[in-house]
Amino acid sequence: MKLILTHEVANLGAPGDVVEVKDGYGRNFLMPRGYALRWTRGAEKQIDSIKKARTVREVRDVAHAEEIRAQIEGVTLKLRERVGEGGRLFGSVTVSEIAAALKDQTGIDVDKRRIEVGNAIKSIGGHTVTVSIHDEVSAKLALDVAAAS
Structure with missing residues (x-):
């Protein structure tokens, strides 16, 4: 086909x-x-x-990817989620939420399929995810997950 x-x-x-x-x-x-x-x-x-x-x-080349990586690694995303007792989230933080927050807070548009979450984010606090910008370049994105008021 x-x-x-x-x-x-x-x-x-x-x-x-x-x-x-x-x-x-x-x-x-x-x-x-x-x-x-x-x-x-x-x-x-x-x-x-x-x-x-x-x-x-599309990212033009490796140099452009390095610029984007510097922007991503220089920021800490703040996410507000619903939390139950003990600091546990209702559900988990999704890659769609991370991509939307990245676009809202920094203006960097990243495809959600390029965000890799190692273990599911189910608690408040600091977390790190990997964003694959280019075949040769990836960035570590810091997340600060807090309780929604």
Whole structure:
């Protein structure tokens, strides 16, 4: 099955790439999640717009990634969560919440799939997560999780 990727898929490709995958993988995984479109001549026209959007968001080179890493590592994100007794959170802090807080507090737009949380964040206090900015560059992001008032 020939598909056009709309999102980055590990070990497969980046947005705008045309890939050949097995029918079941494309039909049951990639297409229902919105990671890919079926390749047609009409859909091929969308490749240019997908690639333009990717280049706008994409880190230009390693030097640009180093600048972004310096910005990320120089800040401590403050997250306010609902807390139960003993300082335990109701649920856990998600990568979506971290990405949204990073955009709100610093203006740096990072795809949530590039944020790696080692162990689930389920308590208040200081935590560290890894943000993969470029293939060769990653940053440690400090989080300060506190009780919502």
